[in-house]
Amino acid sequence: MTSSELQQLLDHVRSGTIEPAAASTRILTALRTAPFEDLGFARVDTHRALRQGFPEVILGIGKTPAQIAAIAERIVARGQTLLVTRARPEAFDAVRLVIPGAAYHPDACAITLRQGEIPPGVGTVLIACAGTSDLSVAEEAGVTAELMGNTIERAYDVGVAGLHRLLAEQARLQAARVVIVVAGMEGALPSVVAGLVKVPVIAVPTSIGYGASFGGIAALLGMLNSCSNGVAVVNIDNGFGAGCMASLINHL
Amino acid sequence: MTSSELQQLLDHVRSGTIEPAAASTRILTALRTAPFEDLGFARVDTHRALRQGFPEVILGIGKTPAQIAAIAERIVARGQTLLVTRARPEAFDAVRLVIPGAAYHPDACAITLRQGEIPPGVGTVLIACAGTSDLSVAEEAGVTAELMGNTIERAYDVGVAGLHRLLAEQARLQAARVVIVVAGMEGALPSVVAGLVKVPVIAVPTSIGYGASFGGIAALLGMLNSCSNGVAVVNIDNGFGAGCMASLINHL
């Protein structure tokens, strides 16, 4: 029942064409059986737009370049900002045929096109990563958070094996409003960083490593068991999720 | 907004006290902000009563005897049927002080009190178990399904190590409308049973075993990988869940 259908029904009540009791039954029936369809879609769209500036992010895994391009075209046609994560170059080739202005971020494996205004985040999101191999996940976080309106700082290759590199970045770490820490192998960096700053730390374990790293389980467990306060964790290699979370926090 | 409030509002529309447009706004606002409270509660209650005859089952784990007795009393006071699972004798001692008619099923570790009418299941639910050690879980399934209005048959100690015992029960197996199979250790019984019947088999892995049974993981994996068609699995030791599922099926 759309709002105009409701209006019409109430007009009929007023004019006496429909009895109040019958109208009541029709309204209650609508509530019981399908009350969410229209309102729901509208609410979510608004909600998503307020929060992130774009209603759908395309996860490139398990989709063909043609499928990605088709979904991307639909999003852009609505005037919305585009983000495709985990997109290989072939996907970008397909996308730019239909969206000439789209950009490809090879390190992040992401395709983007900014459209419309995005409310800016309050402060800076600093993204730290332990080694150069974690760069791809860190960049996914960075591209995501940037597209969502945040100012990004990067402090890469500051792993705990050479602590001086991290300590040299203390000033920038302490100036950030949210810190994303990306690390594979033993995943120790978030604990150390969280001990140095007074803002929330989003920890992203990566699948970088071999042997007993078990595709990122070692790093994940390390981060979940962090002895430092102020650390919360997202899924292995989930740079996108960390970027979203950081942006939500930075827009508070 | 309750249905009488709605009725009243529509009466005002009819009488001209309230304009259709204002009424429309009020109804839409109610939908947007808290549309589920009243309808939701009402719908679920009805739904539960239709399905199981009792709106709440008390899981005895992690509750004190006093807490169990207090919740049980409230349920019984509403005229509803009582089921407490995983209840130790101490819990029953506390319950029967406030509900003198309650019964204790020591094998199933369950407390029950039947109140009101429960619609009967269509056919028979047969519960098979592999060994006598699985009996407690099998009985939890049995007490649950029985209380929900089903006729129960039991075929216990028919494990696959002595196949003749199971084959001797073929007639009863084939006469059932749903079969629950409870087994620990290697959990092979559901596969064998499902090959002998043409009705759904609900498989319940138990934590019975030692060493590489890993608290029921071996049986659980065995059942999930069953090479027979028509097997679905519930959680380890979840006799209650199997009884519910069997009852739902048997009431179709």
Add this chain to the structure above:
Amino acid sequence: MTSSELQQLLDHVRSGTIEPAAASTRILTALRTAPFEDLGFARVDTHRALRQGFPEVILGIGKTPAQIAAIAERIVARGQTLLVTRARPEAFDAVRLVIPGAAYHPDACAITLRQGEIPPGVGTVLIACAGTSDLSVAEEAGVTAELMGNTIERAYDVGVAGLHRLLAEQARLQAARVVIVVAGMEGALPSVVAGLVKVPVIAVPTSIGYGASFGGIAALLGMLNSCSNGVAVVNIDNGFGAGCMASLINHL
């Protein structure tokens, strides 16, 4: 010992050619050493035909196109309905050379040919899935259940992250006789659905996800631990198994 051999033996007993004691010994010996061969085969065939309408389903994994085609040809030659699951297009190319009428379902990766009468299911089997990535498993369930004589409804892309999409389908969910719920990642959908319906829910975890989804383990564990009643689970990605189970229930 076939039934005609038994008849002949008893004729000899009647005519006095063989003594009752000697005949008794021969019958008992036959029982002891190989009593199942003939009766067994016959019973199972009948049983399978009654239950599913086709005696063998070909699992396409680990078989060459040529092997699949050869087995499929034998099944079709017997006048039986054909179902090949997990079949790649190459397998279909091989099959349609020998079975021109066979159909390929690319989403489900299944090959089918319906032959003879299949008894219809009593009600509707509704298949819900959380995201478009789960579609392949959902379709395997759908093709399977449809071929077994069931009317199928589909409610796809109704994941819990946007609850309104699911709530909009409540009417169709509540009209179904069995619900299959297919979900990867955190596998939360079956719990939510089971809280909305009063019929059995067959939950199918999928391997969709990355990182700590561990190829479907996260979804599997989520479903096994469902806090809703009336949920039973099949193996990861086992759309076929869910379709079978739903069909068995829907034919009760």
Add this chain to the structure above:
Amino acid sequence: MTSSELQQLLDHVRSGTIEPAAASTRILTALRTAPFEDLGFARVDTHRALRQGFPEVILGIGKTPAQIAAIAERIVARGQTLLVTRARPEAFDAVRLVIPGAAYHPDACAITLRQGEIPPGVGTVLIACAGTSDLSVAEEAGVTAELMGNTIERAYDVGVAGLHRLLAEQARLQAARVVIVVAGMEGALPSVVAGLVKVPVIAVPTSIGYGASFGGIAALLGMLNSCSNGVAVVNIDNGFGAGCMASLINHL
């Protein structure tokens, strides 16, 4: 080298008692060998006070009541706010002998004493939990966040099996600045909540459950694989960690 020692050294340089080159060597030596001791302690103390209002939280696990009381006394003597987590009643008995004003929170198993001013959080921290069994972890989060200066709202027993209970709380959920979601078993609640709000969600898996819940692993994996954006996870049963994280965010 303390700051007064440095001042004294520089005075000697000024007066000519010590040569600039010799002073340079002494300063560099101090930096190389033990530069962190004093500065470090001072910096961390300040940092902790700014962030949380109390420099040390006592984890009650694995400590005797006497040990807990001794550490607590030292903290309180410094004028700092006291928080002991995972404290059994015996520990509280020991603590209140030396700190008469301390309070015990039996649901949260926490001992607290507020001292001095704590800067208030900006908005409200809402704590939702799936079932009454998760209450202890939820309360640990609540007591922690409250002590750190945050206004707390609670929405308990809103698990996904009865969705209407959660939907009825939408207004309060959407009014919060940070949401903590506590759930055991399949851990589906954070995904559903994050789909309803536009603020960060801190997910806390609990060890509530049995069988394949594996002490909280099922809930943990479910939350890490959440299909909703804006969810980050802390360790199993780590209510304290969630409370800290939420407070950090709410003080931004």
Add this chain to the structure above:
Amino acid sequence: MTSSELQQLLDHVRSGTIEPAAASTRILTALRTAPFEDLGFARVDTHRALRQGFPEVILGIGKTPAQIAAIAERIVARGQTLLVTRARPEAFDAVRLVIPGAAYHPDACAITLRQGEIPPGVGTVLIACAGTSDLSVAEEAGVTAELMGNTIERAYDVGVAGLHRLLAEQARLQAARVVIVVAGMEGALPSVVAGLVKVPVIAVPTSIGYGASFGGIAALLGMLNSCSNGVAVVNIDNGFGAGCMASLINHL
């Protein structure tokens, strides 16, 4: 249909009271519906007696002393040999009240009473164990195999950390017909022993160890991955299973 019923039926055929066709139908019906009951029980009994000399072994885990005593009494009353594994002293106290001649083996935690003749094994079963902590499992294997008619040799505390102890036993190892090797921790002993003998080695992992031994998983995996030929493995701590297997082999 028992053998005397069959005899009687055939007598009626002979005398003409029953037609051969009717008799054939009755015999076939009996086969179809319940053919295994009587024959099955008889066959298994014989089979068990031939193989092990006692039809049932009582697993003491999860049974009360009274239950164990009751089952034991029934077995002994049939003139069969008694074996109760995993029996605590309290169980023995209950058993000897009803079976005064029963013996208790404290190291093996087993209760035994030998009755009747047991066919002797062909050669010697040698049981080696790595450390004194594995003794309990080794003795369970020993008591089992001995009761089943085998001559047992023991070579205890011959772990691989001090290889000379094992090498000193080479003569006895090479004289055995079957070797059982019991080891916890890294479970390396079966590989080394199997490299020294030309007979089958039954490997028994034990739960002895701590930390990353994970209750015997480390030893189990070590044994399954043995680089030596001629090793097969039983469940963790399953001394009884190893004794049975060795006895079966030694009776060939």
Add this chain to the structure above:
Amino acid sequence: MTSSELQQLLDHVRSGTIEPAAASTRILTALRTAPFEDLGFARVDTHRALRQGFPEVILGIGKTPAQIAAIAERIVARGQTLLVTRARPEAFDAVRLVIPGAAYHPDACAITLRQGEIPPGVGTVLIACAGTSDLSVAEEAGVTAELMGNTIERAYDVGVAGLHRLLAEQARLQAARVVIVVAGMEGALPSVVAGLVKVPVIAVPTSIGYGASFGGIAALLGMLNSCSNGVAVVNIDNGFGAGCMASLINHL
């Protein structure tokens, strides 16, 4: 010190050229420093020849065709029987260039050449497998045991889902001296078989399956937890190991 060197030394003692004390020292020194080299090699060769008829089996995994051919040529040149397991066709192409008489077993992925006399096993080794997908592992066991001098029987596709197929093979099962049971998925077949025979059962889990079969873990755990006596297990897919073990037993 070789045996001829020892003989020469003792001749010198006899002739008085060397004092007994000096000779004693030289012999003890030889024992202490390198006592195994010569004797060791000789002993192992003899031992292996006595046991299996061929001193080295080549595991084809991780070796190039050229490497396999080179090792195979060396073995054949010594007049020994050749067995290469896990050999792809390319490896056979390389081997037959240098060993024209070698045979390839495509189902077993094995290359063989029999040379010299192999002592025959005492009875029959029966190899049962659950499904046609397990055939490759079953054939590896078969080729291995056959090459080691055993008479092989095969009972394939006798999985527990259609019990009649297995029961029809009871006579052959009971006539065997050792039974190898190969099964993937839930791995239930060894338990059922061991309940039907009175000889040792060697269980081989296979990696056949998907989802929660976890590459054979489900089958492995199922077999380790077998509720039947007389079952021992080898590594996942280890047909070769099962064939060796069965041959050792069958040669007793």
Add this chain to the structure above:
Amino acid sequence: MTSSELQQLLDHVRSGTIEPAAASTRILTALRTAPFEDLGFARVDTHRALRQGFPEVILGIGKTPAQIAAIAERIVARGQTLLVTRARPEAFDAVRLVIPGAAYHPDACAITLRQGEIPPGVGTVLIACAGTSDLSVAEEAGVTAELMGNTIERAYDVGVAGLHRLLAEQARLQAARVVIVVAGMEGALPSVVAGLVKVPVIAVPTSIGYGASFGGIAALLGMLNSCSNGVAVVNIDNGFGAGCMASLINHL
């Protein structure tokens, strides 16, 4: 064959009582069948004494106080140094009845008695631990290494959450010859320490933690995946093993 038996045999060869060929045969036979017994025991004793100063360490787990006391008494009677690990106070009560001079180390749960001379280690063994909860494991390492002749330094409570505490200990860390690092939870400390020193680091994961620490698995995996060079790991909670390893290195 002992050295005196060999001497006697050679005397007989010299005197002509035994022929060289017969003597050769007897010597070779002795080598083949049991060459290790006597020499082996002697060699190992010497070897152990050279290495550690005490031939046997008693692991207190799974032994009664009486058993521990009996073994301890035997060791002390031989004049050897005593070490009992994982000994509860009851065990010490039993030990000091028979060994009045024995000392108990309550933090390390160890019983010791030093006897004879132990060669001193070359440098210092520094033991660092992350938190006070790891103290028990750290002390087991300390008591072990000290008893083996090493000078011990301790740097406790230097976890990575407050980096300044660790950095303040740099001078002592860099002065050590071997560093043992003990940590639970995320186990990050060894990586950080190994980046600060140029000597070997022995990492000991502890079972300290809860939830996803999984009894020390998180810490173990973290240490195995250390991104720093010069780290090797021992079993969870294995302070004794770390102490041994450090002592072996420090005695080079």
Add this chain to the structure above:
Amino acid sequence: MTSSELQQLLDHVRSGTIEPAAASTRILTALRTAPFEDLGFARVDTHRALRQGFPEVILGIGKTPAQIAAIAERIVARGQTLLVTRARPEAFDAVRLVIPGAAYHPDACAITLRQGEIPPGVGTVLIACAGTSDLSVAEEAGVTAELMGNTIERAYDVGVAGLHRLLAEQARLQAARVVIVVAGMEGALPSVVAGLVKVPVIAVPTSIGYGASFGGIAALLGMLNSCSNGVAVVNIDNGFGAGCMASLINHL
């Protein structure tokens, strides 16, 4: 603040241009905000050079040949020794274009170029491996340790299945100063070796194996649970790590 800046500041203090209090503030400020940058880099470089003779080792996994060549060129240009691990032949092709003198070690998959003086290790590092399949990991350890200035001995193919091969190497084992033991499958070799030597044993599990070896987990757990003293473990397949650790020890 560099040392020359400090010198200049102190000169100003001496000359009276800057007040001691102002100078003190500037020095303390420098310490607080970025004290590590310069000192840190210098310290680490020196430290690394003293320890290993080359500041960076390139892990070839996940880098393109071009990236590897670029980093390698930079290292060599600084006059430092080059080590690239896990380098495929294509990487070497790229490297030798820019570094003509570089050498490739195909067994170890390593690229090296020695430059400058490396201090020699004190004794010999012996590398033992269980089978020829472990050779690649063993060689990575060997190339690493050799490049770091150590004399290497190799004892390959000395697995525990044929103990004589290992015992024949006792003299060389006992002559080494550190032993690296590389083994896959059950990983038993380190325990046996550590029982034969009195020096530290570095154990390296390899991913060699199949089925229940789980990519090296079986070997890893075996080594962590070693019943021999003096064993510490590195990550699966981490030959490089073992080589580093052995070199650190051998340079003490």
